[in-house]
Amino acid sequence: LAERSPLIQQPIFSSTNFENIFTWKSWGEPLPGTVYDVQYKKYGDAWQNKSECQNITRRSCNLTLETENFTECYYARVRATVPNCCVSEWAESSRFYPRENTIIGSPDVKYTPSVNSIKFYVQPPATPLRDKDNQILTVVDIFSQIGTTFEYELTIHCQKTKQEWVKVNNNNEFEISDLYPNTEYNGTIHIRYSDKISKPYVFRAKTLSDTTW
């Protein structure tokens, strides 16, 4: 099979909440019958085949389990084979650091409005990883394990008065008080960690009417 010019471009890890997917693009429309083989390794080790990603036609491969040690760094590579034609060069990712390169998704938030206040309870995103008791780890659990500093940041905006204020907490509960009754407030909640920030949870909440005389 003659070597052809690379049929693959942009071999990258795309990672959200420590779910690490190795993806790549085809150079133009893939030739009929094109299949892909994926290998991975920890930096410093030998290449290993990812068994579930041999002779595949899709252009992505989930390497979450193979890259679950978030203190390590990894590589992945892919090559294309066109039956009765050619095999591409290996296209290799750059060095991938789960704890640095993962994007943190938006947290989940429950909020309870009252007449003059709103209580927020922030649930950090879950990861595909589990602890030794098989409990699902959240991104915050992982930050705690690797010593990454993090905090929760709430920005709230009052439609009526155009006021806006920011509150930062180390724990995942907020209570914003001294609010107007029966008034709409909107805003965002993020998780800040080392020098990065998660995707926002966007909320719109209305305080209760004051029924007292």
Place this chain on the structure above:
Amino acid sequence: SLKQLHFGHCMVSVDMYEMRKGFGDIKEMTQSQDQHTSIRLLHGSHSLQNTKSEDRCCFFHYLLKFYLVNVFNQCTEGNNFHQRRVSRIANNFLSIKKELTLCDTVTTCSCGKEANQRYEQILNQFQRMDSHSAAVKALGELDILLDWIDKT
């Protein structure tokens, strides 16, 4: 943004932010030049924090000298941007090394068997490669070393 770090009996002040920022600017380019990704110089099992406390000061001293002698002055090509970052990190290493040397005269920064063995393994692996590739690899592993320093 100086950070006070302890290495055995010695305490040194380290500008972690500047070094991480400097390396972050050249990391992708440096690591992409490393063609030998099945070789690693700084293994997790040999990290500073996995080294006995009494050996840490000396092992760290070795690592500083290793980078100053074998790595930074080898990585002089590349554009101005790259060179300025490398020299800024090198200057940081020099000032840390001075502090450690001062401490060495006052207290003992003794070199135990473990520190010597670990350093030898790193040096042997480094010398098995051609000097330029080895220097590029070591420079690309600076984030690993900075993590070690930070976690000590």
